[in-house]
Amino acid sequence: MSSVNDALDNARFTYEQHMRTCRQCHADAAPCAVAKHLLRIYNLARRDRMRATGPDNPTA
């Protein structure tokens, strides 16, 4: 039941942890290739959740 939310939380956690720990993102002040990849996964998971819960659900 909560598998969609788990995927979203997991994707967000992975992305946020990368942003905290990636030297390249901090050095360039721009997302590196890995960050872009993780962000895309996060956006896809968020879109899946919106599709599952309805478009009226506010995004955090």
Ligand SMILES: [Zn+2]
């Ligand atoms: Zn990075």
